[in-house]
Amino acid sequence: xxxxxxxxxxxxxxxxxxxxxxxxxxxxxxxxxxxxxxxxxxxxxxxxxxxxxxxxxxxxxxxxxxxxxxxxxxxxxxxxxxxxxxxxxxxxxxxxxxxxxxxxxxxxxxx
Numbered sequence: 881x882x883x884x885x886x887x888x889x890x891x892x893x894x895x896x897x898x899x900x901x902x903x904x905x906x907x908x909x910x911x912x913x914x915x916x917x918x919x920x921x922x923x924x925x926x927x928x929x930x931x932x933x934x935x936x937x938x939x940x941x942x943x944x945x946x947x948x949x950x951x952x953x954x955x956x957x958x959x960x961x962x963x964x965x966x967x968x969x970x971x972x973x974x975x976x977x978x979x980x981x982x983x984x985x986x987x988x989x990x991x
Contacts, residue, residue, distance in 0.1 A: 889897075
């Protein structure tokens with residue numbers, strides 16, 4: 881029971897063409913969807929790798945921070961010990977100079 885429309889296609893022909901377009905569009909959608917899912921899986925794997933690398937870097941940073949803090953404390957202690965030694969030396973030189981009579985300090989040592 882086709883209903884011809886003059887020289888035009890029958891209604892059934894138009895429906896068939898519309899269905900063919902829908903089928904082709906759906907097939908393309910399935911291909912695109914498959915590619916999207918593949919990309920999503922690959923992206924997820926890369927994000928997991930990035931998380932692992934970031935965690936490793938975080939551990940290295942913490943380790944280096946502990947080392948730096950230990951070196952800072954050691955340097956502070958070393959500086960304090962050096963300051964004490966310099967102060968003791970200055971005090972000893974000051975005491976030695978204090979024991980020298982003032983007259984001998986003002987004389988020219990080359991005469």
